[in-house]
Amino acid sequence: MEKLFPKLQIINENGEWNDETYRSEITEELTKELYKKMLRSRLFDRKGVNLQRQGRIGTYVPFEGQEASQIGSALAMGEGDWMFPTYRDHAATMTFGHSLKTLFLYWKGRQEGCIPPEGKNIFPPAVPIASQLLHATGTAWAEKLKGTDRASIVYFGDGATSEGDFHEGLNFASVFNAPVVFFNQNNGFAISVPIEKQMKSKTIAQKAVAYEMEGVRLDGNDVFAVYFHTRTAVERARKGEGPTLIESVTWRYGAHTTADDPSKYRDQNESATRREKTDPILRLERFMKNENIWDEKWAEELHESLTAEIEAAVKEMEETPAPHYNDVFDHVFAENPWPIESQKEAYAHSRGDR
Amino acid sequence: MTTAVDTKKLTMVQAVTDGMRVMMKEHENVIVLGEDVGQNGGVFRATDGLVSEFGEKRVIDTPLAESGIIGTSIGLAMNGFKPIAEMQFLGFIYPAFNQIMTHASRIRARTLGHFTVPMVIRAPFGAGVRAPEIHSDSVEALFTGMPGMKVVVPSNPYDAKGMLISAIEDPDPVLFLEPMRCYRSTKMDVPEGKYNVPLGKAARLQEGSDVSVFAYGAMIDVVTKAAKSAEEKGIKCDVIDLRTLYPLDKDMIAESVQKTGRAVIVHEAPGTGGLGETIMSLINDTSFLYMKAPVERVTGFDTPVPMFALEDHYLPSADRVVQAIEKVTQF
Ligand SMILES: Cc1ncc(C[n+]2csc(CCOP(=O)(O)OP(=O)(O)O)c2C)c(N)n1
Numbered sequence: 001m002e003k004l005f006p007k008l009q010i011i012n013e014n015g016e017w018n019d020e021t022y023r024s025e026i027t028e029e030l031t032k033e034l035y036k037k038m039l040r041s042r043l044f045d046r047k048g049v050n051l052q053r054q055g056r057i058g059t060y061v062p063f064e065g066q067e068a069s070q071i072g073s074a075l076a077m078g079e080g081d082w083m084f085p086t087y088r089d090h091a092a093t094m095t096f097g098h099s100l101k102t103l104f105l106y107w108k109g110r111q112e113g114c115i116p117p118e119g120k121n122i123f124p125p126a127v128p129i130a131s132q133l134l135h136a137t138g139t140a141w142a143e144k145l146k147g148t149d150r151a152s153i154v155y156f157g158d159g160a161t162s163e164g165d166f167h168e169g170l171n172f173a174s175v176f177n178a179p180v181v182f183f184n185q186n187n188g189f190a191i192s193v194p195i196e197k198q199m200k201s202k203t204i205a206q207k208a209v210a211y212e213m214e215g216v217r218l219d220g221n222d223v224f225a226v227y228f229h230t231r232t233a234v235e236r237a238r239k240g241e242g243p244t245l246i247e248s249v250t251w252r253y254g255a256h257t258t259a260d261d262p263s264k265y266r267d268q269n270e271s272a273t274r275r276e277k278t279d280p281i282l283r284l285e286r287f288m289k290n291e292n293i294w295d296e297k298w299a300e301e302l303h304e305s306l307t308a309e310i311e312a313a314v315k316e317m318e319e320t321p322a323p324h325y326n327d328v329f330d331h332v333f334a335e336n337p338w339p340i341e342s343q344k345e346a347y348a349h350s351r352g353d354r
Numbered sequence: 355m356t357t358a359v360d361t362k363k364l365t366m367v368q369a370v371t372d373g374m375r376v377m378m379k380e381h382e383n384v385i386v387l388g389e390d391v392g393q394n395g396g397v398f399r400a401t402d403g404l405v406s407e408f409g410e411k412r413v414i415d416t417p418l419a420e421s422g423i424i425g426t427s428i429g430l431a432m433n434g435f436k437p438i439a440e441m442q443f444l445g446f447i448y449p450a451f452n453q454i455m456t457h458a459s460r461i462r463a464r465t466l467g468h469f470t471v472p473m474v475i476r477a478p479f480g481a482g483v484r485a486p487e488i489h490s491d492s493v494e495a496l497f498t499g500m501p502g503m504k505v506v507v508p509s510n511p512y513d514a515k516g517m518l519i520s521a522i523e524d525p526d527p528v529l530f531l532e533p534m535r536c537y538r539s540t541k542m543d544v545p546e547g548k549y550n551v552p553l554g555k556a557a558r559l560q561e562g563s564d565v566s567v568f569a570y571g572a573m574i575d576v577v578t579k580a581a582k583s584a585e586e587k588g589i590k591c592d593v594i595d596l597r598t599l600y601p602l603d604k605d606m607i608a609e610s611v612q613k614t615g616r617a618v619i620v621h622e623a624p625g626t627g628g629l630g631e632t633i634m635s636l637i638n639d640t641s642f643l644y645m646k647a648p649v650e651r652v653t654g655f656d657t658p659v660p661m662f663a664l665e666d667h668y669l670p671s672a673d674r675v676v677q678a679i680e681k682v683t684q685f
Contacts, residue, residue, distance in 0.1 A: 058484045058662055087486065109484065109662030127488040128446055129418055162417035164449065190418050192394030198417050265393045325667040332657045339626050343655045347667070350674050 005205040005217040007249055010224035013278055015286025022228045028293045031284065034223050037075070038067040038281045040306045041091035044100060047310050048090075048107060052258040056318070057107040061087045065221075065253040065271075068280030069185045071095050072226025073153060073248070076234050082121040082139045082152035084132040088185075088252075089155045093122050100313035101320075108317060111327060130160040133169025133182065140173070140180035140237070151179040151237040153230075159190025161204055170245065174211040179237035181230060182245045185220060187252040192265035208245040220248030221280040251278070361543040366536050369511035369544050370400050370476070373518035374438060376548045378408050381436060384522060387414040388423055388440030388476075397442055398478055398537060420450035424475065428458050431473040436522060444479035444531065445491040458527045459502030474521045475529050480572045480622060481654075481669055482535045484662040490534075491659055492623035497529050498600040498632070504528040505599040506553055509574040511542040513597060516551030524553060533571035556603035558610070562590035565616040565679055568607065568633055570596040573620045573670060580675035589683050599629055607633060608640035615646035616682040620670055625653035647685035650678040 009018045010026075017023070045064050052060040063070065070091035077083065077096060085093050090103045097120040106113025106125070114124035121139075126132035136154030143150040160166055161184065173180050184204050188195055201207065208215025216233065218225045226248055233244035253271040255262050262268055276282075288294035329336065329344040336344065348354040364372060378384045386401055386408075392415040395402030405413040416423050420441060427437035441447045447454075454475070461469045481490035497505045504526060508514040514532070521528040559574070560581055569577040574595050581591035592610045596602065611617050617637060619630040630651040637649055652670045660668055 059486055109665075111661050111664070113661075127486060128448065159418035162419040162422070164419065164421055190389070191397065192390045192392075193415050193418070197415055260397070264395070323663055325664065328655060328657055328660050328664050328667050337656075339656045343625065347655075350677055 001206045002202050005203045005215060005247070008216065008218040008225050008229060009222050010228065011222055011283065011287050013283060015283055015288070015290050022224065025228075026224060031288060031291075031293060032298075034071065034075070034227070035281070035284050035288065036302060036306075037071045037095055038223065038284065039302060040309070041067050041071060041094060042281060043303075043306050043310055044090070044094065044103070047314065048104070049254070049258060051104070051314065052107070057104065058109050060107050060258045061256075062254045062258070063088050063091055063252065065251045065274070065279070066185055066187060067091050068223035068226055069220040069248040069250045070155075072223040073181075073183050073230040073246075076227055076230035077151070077153055078234070080121065080148075080150050081234075082123070082136065082150070084123045084136040084152065084154040085125050086132070086155050086157065087125045087127055088157070089125065092155060096120065096122055098122060100310060101316040104313055104317035105320060110320070110323065112320070112323075130156055130163035130165035130169070132156070133160075133165055134172065136180050136182075137169050137173040137176070137178050137243075140178040140243075141176050144177070144179055144240075149179075149238040151181060151234050153181045153183055153234070155183050155185065157190060158184065158186040158188070158195050158204060159193065159198055160184075161207065162198055170207070170211045170213065170243070173243040174213050177240065177242045179240070180243045181233045181237060182243060183230065184245065184247045186247050186249050189252065189256070189266070191256045191260065194266070204247040205245060211245075213242055214244040215247070216244060217247045217249065220250030221278045221283060223280055223284060360546045362546055363541045364511045364515075364544045365538045365541055366508070366511045366514045366532070367398055367400050367538060369515040369542075370518055370532060371402055371404070372544065373515040373522070374401065374404060375407065377519060377522045378404070378412065380548065383434055384436045384438065385412045385414065385430070386438045386440070387416050387427065389416060389418055389442050391415060391440050396440060398534070400476070400532070401440065420446060420448075421453050424450040424453040424458065427473050428453065428461070428471050431471045432461070432469050436472060436474075438474045438476060438522065441475060441477040443485075443489045444477040444493060445488040447475075447477055451496070454497070454503070454527075455500055459500050462526065463502060470525060471527050472525050473527050474518070475527070476532060477529070478532045478534045478537070480533045480535055481659050481665045482572060484665075485534070487661055490665065492621070492654065494531060494599055495623055495628050498629060499627070502527070503600065504553060505531065506597065507531045507533065507571040507599060508551075508597065509533065509536055509571050509595050510540065511544050513551050513557070515544055516549050517553065517597065519548060520550045520553050523550070528553070531571065535572040535575070539575070551597075554598045554601050554603060556597055556606045557595045558592065558606070559595050560591060560593040562592040562614070564590045564614055565618060565682055566592045566594060566607075566610040566614045567618045567620065567675070567679065568594050568596055569620040570599065573622060576670060576672050577620050577675055579672040580679060583672065583676045584679045587680070589679060591679065596629075602633065602636060604636055604640065607636055611637050611641045612644045615644050616685075617649045618652065618675065618678045618682060619649065620652045620675055622654045622669055624656045625651060626656045628653050647682040650682050652678050
C-alpha cells in the first residue's frame with residue numbers, strides 16, 4: 001500500500017527539485033508569499049505558547065512543524081469556499097482570512113473567537129474529534145445542489161480516522177459525489193498514541209480505496225507539494241469529479257497542547273532532528289538560496305514586520321473589553337424561550353443588577 | 355475497634371488510580387482501556403503507572419473512538435472481563451451515547467438477566483478549570499435519565515476510591531463521574547487497601563436544623579462555603595453530599611427535609627431536566643406536609659457551558675446559594 005500511495009514531493013529536504021511539473025508556476029512571488037505566510041504563523045504560534053505560559057490566555061494548541069500542510073492547503077482554496085478546521089489549524093484559518101486578534105481571542109476563552117470575518121466561510125474549530133467531516137460534506141453537497149462550483153476543505157488528524165464520523169463523512173461524500181477535500185494532517189500522534197497503535201494500515205490515503213475516491217499521500221512539509229496537489233483536488237471537486245482524501249505527512253514538534261508533556265510518551269530528540277532535517281520553513285529557505293532568491297535583508301525586515309503585526313494583535317486582544325454575562329443567555333435561540341429568559345433575569349437580580 | 359488502618363495522603367485523582375490498582379491486583383479480569391491511558395497515564399494522570407505495573411494487555415491504549423471503546427467494552431464485559439473504560443472528558447462521550455443507551459444499559463432487561471454488562475465508565479467533567487470548549491459539560495442528567503445506568507459522583511479522595519471499588523464490584527454498568535475541579539484541590543487520608551463506600555448512599559457533611567442543602571461533586575465546595583456564610587447569619591444548614599445520582603438516597607433526603615422543612619438544591623448542570631427536578635419530586639412524594647417553604651434550586655442555565663471567559667457567570671456561586679438559603683428561610 002505504501003507503494004501504491006507514495007509520498008509525493010516537489011522539493012526535497014535540501015530544497016532541491018524533485019518534480020518539475022509545476023516549475024513555471026513556482027515563481028519568486030509565490031515562493032516569498034508562502035515563506036511569509038509560514039513565518040507569520042510560526043511566530044504567531046510561538047507567541048501563543050508564550051502567552052499561555054504567562055497566564056495571559058488559556059490552554060493553547062500549538063501547530064509548529066505543520067505550517068506547510070496548513071498553509072499550502074488553505075492557499076489552494078478560493079473565495080467563497082468552505083473551511084472546517086480543528087483546534088490545531090489556526091495557520092490554515094489565518095491564511096484563509098481569520099484575523100490574528102480573533103484567533104487569540106479564541107484561546108482567551110472568548111466566544112468571539114469563533115466568528116469568521118464577513119464573507120469568509122470558516123466554521124468554528126471542531127473540538128470533538130472527526131465530527132466536522134460530515135459538516136464539510138454537507139456544505140459541499142449543498143453547493144452541489146445549488147449548482148455552484150464551490151468546494152469545502154476539512155482538516156483532521158491521524159487519530160480522527162478511527163472515529164465513526166470519519167468513515168461516515170467519506171462514505172456520504174462518495175455516495176453523493178460531494179465537492180469536498182478531506183485534508184488529513186498525519187503528524188504521527190494522537191496525543192500520546194503513535195499511528196502504529198492507532199491503525200494497522202500503513203497509510204491513511206489508502207482508506208480512500210474503500211470509498212472509491214481519490215487518495216493522495218504527500219510530503220506535508222513540502223509546501224509546494226501540498227499547495228499543488230490540494231489545488232488539483234479542489235479543481236477536481238469543482239468539476240464534479242468528486243471528493244479526495246489527502247494524507248499530508250508531517251510532524252508536531254512540541255506538545256499536543258500546553259497541558260501535555262510529550263516526553264512522557266516519545267523521545268523529543270526526534271523533534272530536534274526534524275527541526276534540522278525536514279522543517280518546512282527551513283526547506284523553503286534552502287530552496288530560495290538554491291534559486292538565488294533569498295535575501296537576508298528581506299527576511300530580517302519580514303521578521304520584524306510580522307512580529308509587530310503579532311504584538312499589535314495581542315494588544316487588541318488584551319484591550320477587548322470583558323464580555324457581558326448576557327452573552328451566556330442571548331444566543332442560544334433566535335428568541336429566548338421563557339426558561340432562559342427567567343434564568344437571565346434571576347441571574348441579573350442575584351448580582352443586584354436589576 | 356482498635357485495628358489501625360494504614361493510610362496515605364492522596365488527591366482525588368491519585369485515589370482514583372489507587373482504586374483501580376487495588377482492584378486490578380485482586381482480580382485478573384479487571385482491565386483498563388481508553389485513549390492515552392497507557393504510557394501517558396491518561397491526560398489527567400488517572401491511570402499513571404498502571405501500564406508498568408499490569409502491562410499492555412490490561413492497560414490498553416485504544417484507537418480514538420468512543421463508540422468503539424464502549425461497544426467493545428460491552429462485549430468484553432459480557433464475556434468475562436471487567437472493563438474500566440475511560441472517556442477522556444464527559445463532553446466526548448457523545449459518540450458513545452448510542453452504545454450506552456441502546457446496549458450497555460438494557461442488555462440485562464432485554465435478556466431477562468441472561469446477558470449482563472458489568473462495566474465502569476469513568477469520565478472527568480464539569481466547569482471551572484478554564485478548559486477549552488465542550489470539555490466542561492455537565493450532562494449527568496442524560497445518564498440518570500437512562501434506564502439501567504447507575505451514576506455516581508464522588509467529591510473527595512476517600513469517597514472516590516471507595517466508590518470506584520464499589521462501582522467495579524457492581525454487577526451493572528456504572529458511570530463514574532470525576533469532577534475535574536476536585537482532582538487536585540485537596541489531599542486526604544485514604545486507606546491503603548481495599549474498602550467500600552457503598553453506591554446509593556448520600557453523606558451528611560454538616561448537621562443543621564434550618565435548611566437542607568443538597569449538592570454533589572464540585573458544588574460541594576461551593577455549598578460548604580455558602581453554609582458557612584449562612585451560619586454567620588444564624589442559619590444552620592444540613593449539608594448533604596448526594597454522591598450517587600442514580601439511584602438517589604431517598605431516605606436521607608426525606609429524613610433531612612422532614613427535619614428542616616426547607617431545601618436548596620445546587621448543581622452546575624442545566625436547570626431544566628436536571629437532578630434538582632428529580633429531587634424536588636422526591637421531596638414532594640415523601641415530605642410534602644413537612645415543608646415550610648417551596649424548594650429552591652441554584653443550577654447552571656439552560657445554555658451550553660460558555661467558553662471560559664464567561665464560565666464564572668455560568669457556574670453557581672456561593673453568593674447565589676446563600677441568597678437561595680435566605681429566600682427559603684425568610685419565606
Ligand atoms: C470525540 C473526542 N474524543 C476525545 C477527544 C480528546 N482529544 C483531543 S485531541 C485528541 C487527539 C487527536 O489526535 P489527531 O486526530 O491525530 O489530531 P492532532 O491532535 O494530532 O492534530 C484527543 C484524544 C476529543 N477532542 N474528542
